[in-house]
Amino acid sequence: MKTLLLAILATVSGPIHAQVMENQPRTAKEAEQLRRYVLGDTVGECLVGKCAIFTGYLLTSVPQPGEPVAIQVSERLFVSGDPIPDTIRLSYEDPAEAVKPSQAARAWEGVALQRNTLVTVVFEGGEPALVTSTPQDAELIRAIASEALRLQESPGEIRDQVATLSQIDNPAMAAFLAVHLERIDTTDDPDTSVTLLSQLLDSENVPPEAREDIVDHVVLDYDRLTGGGRATLVSRLAEMGKNSDPRLAGPGIRGLGKIGASDNSMWALIPSDARAGIAQSYRALVGRSAMRRDSALESALGVQ
Numbered sequence: 001m002k003t004l005l006l007a008i009l010a011t012v013s014g015p016i017h018a019q020v021m022e023n024q025p026r027t028a029k030e031a032e033q034l035r036r037y038v039l040g041d042t043v044g045e046c047l048v049g050k051c052a053i054f055t056g057y058l059l060t061s062v063p064q065p066g067e068p069v070a071i072q073v074s075e076r077l078f079v080s081g082d083p084i085p086d087t088i089r090l091s092y093e094d095p096a097e098a099v100k101p102s103q104a105a106r107a108w109e110g111v112a113l114q115r116n117t118l119v120t121v122v123f124e125g126g127e128p129a130l131v132t133s134t135p136q137d138a139e140l141i142r143a144i145a146s147e148a149l150r151l152q153e154s155p156g157e158i159r160d161q162v163a164t165l166s167q168i169d170n171p172a173m174a175a176f177l178a179v180h181l182e183r184i185d186t187t188d189d190p191d192t193s194v195t196l197l198s199q200l201l202d203s204e205n206v207p208p209e210a211r212e213d214i215v216d217h218v219v220l221d222y223d224r225l226t227g228g229g230r231a232t233l234v235s236r237l238a239e240m241g242k243n244s245d246p247r248l249a250g251p252g253i254r255g256l257g258k259i260g261a262s263d264n265s266m267w268a269l270i271p272s273d274a275r276a277g278i279a280q281s282y283r284a285l286v287g288r289s290a291m292r293r294d295s296a297l298e299s300a301l302g303v304q
Helices: 002-010 018-022 028-047 103-107 135-153 155-164 171-188 190-202 208-220 227-241 246-262 264-269 272-287 295-301
Strands: 051-058 069-079 087-090 118-124 127-132
Touching: 028 051, 028 118, 028 127, 028 135, 028 171, 028 208, 051 135, 069 118, 069 135, 087 118, 087 127, 103 127, 118 135, 127 135, 135 155, 135 171, 155 171, 155 190, 171 190, 171 208, 190 208, 190 227, 208 227, 208 246, 227 246, 227 264, 227 272, 246 264, 246 272, 246 295, 272 295
Parallel strands: none
Antiparallel strands: 051 069, 051 118, 069 087, 118 127
């Protein structure tokens, strides 16, 4: 999710898209939640394609410029595609010296380069997508890989996993489930996928920055939904749209506006008191330049 990656970069680098700046994490806790969500999203994008996740011990302590890092593979957590050899060499670029960081430089960010250090590697397309020597992040990746294997065997269990997110603190798992629902389940069963994605929009494990991406996806599937699926989606976006937090209200209102542009009858699904709340949030967002004026949206909401 490019929006998520930009949101992370916004906390440490220069100007970026105004919408992402609006969604910057407000506290250290929120920044950590977003970091873990991006980790889960990175792993999820790998798992829905051809990739491998494995652990191993560094055999290289001081990599030379342009030279790969050798790893003695210890445990293969997930393999889709070519088998992973017992010793593998991964491309490396020093993140501290990279003027314009490559994928390899970003993947190695924060890794302790000492011989025999245990690392967990997310390997995709012949390149490392993520490498970590942090035990906490390694456990998150291991849990996601295990869940991916479980869903291969029992796809229907994703409903239970989405439901359990209301009881646990696991943004990384929430991100993986969102990717899985967007990239796999939507193909065969858009109603179930959109319903579960709508539930994720309610989860405290999903940071506000991520809701924009989820909303964009479910809106694209609107025309494929049954009447019941459409009603569920519109109801959820309406709840978001009248939220007092602009980071939640913005994605909800933008989603409703996109649906309304092709299906004006959708507004009949939203009670008048809810439309009034959405209109209030819309005025506030436009007033702070967090949303552009939309004449069709204003007409539907009765905004003068």
